[in-house]
Amino acid sequence: MTEDIEGGLSADKLARLFDDFGDFNIFKDSQSSFxxxxxxxxxxxxxxxxxxxxxxxVTAPELAKQLGIKAVVPYxxxxxxxxxxxxxx
Numbered sequence: 001m002t003e004d005i006e007g008g009l010s011a012d013k014l015a016r017l018f019d020d021f022g023d024f025n026i027f028k029d030s031q032s033s034f035x036x037x038x039x040x041x042x043x044x045x046x047x048x049x050x051x052x053x054x055x056x057x058v059t060a061p062e063l064a065k066q067l068g069i070k071a072v073v074p075y076x077x078x079x080x081x082x083x084x085x086x087x088x089x
Contacts, residue, residue: 017067021045021054035075 014034015026023040038054046054055072058064 018058021058032070035078 011026011028011034014028015024018024018026018036020042022038022042022045024036024038027035027037029035041049041054043049046057051074055074058067058069059072063069
């Protein structure tokens with residue numbers, strides 16, 4: 001995707017905002033949310049190589065404002081779509 005969709009950022013524009021942090025896949029969830037799956041964190045940007053440090057860096061007030069970030073959570077804490085409650089796991 002290279003064009004903005006209904007005023008939201010395209011996936012490639014989102015990816016460019018985070019390219020200093022490492023290598024990842026990005027999946028748009030909605031016009032205002034997306035998932036990032038990192039398979040490499042850049043050592044000079046995230047020295048501890050932990051998700052917690054990554055989150056603290058991207059939610060730092062100056063960077064969060066620049067990137068337009070409202071919230072960042074690990075996948076296990078993310079709101080997930082559930083179509084119905086008939087499936088039990």
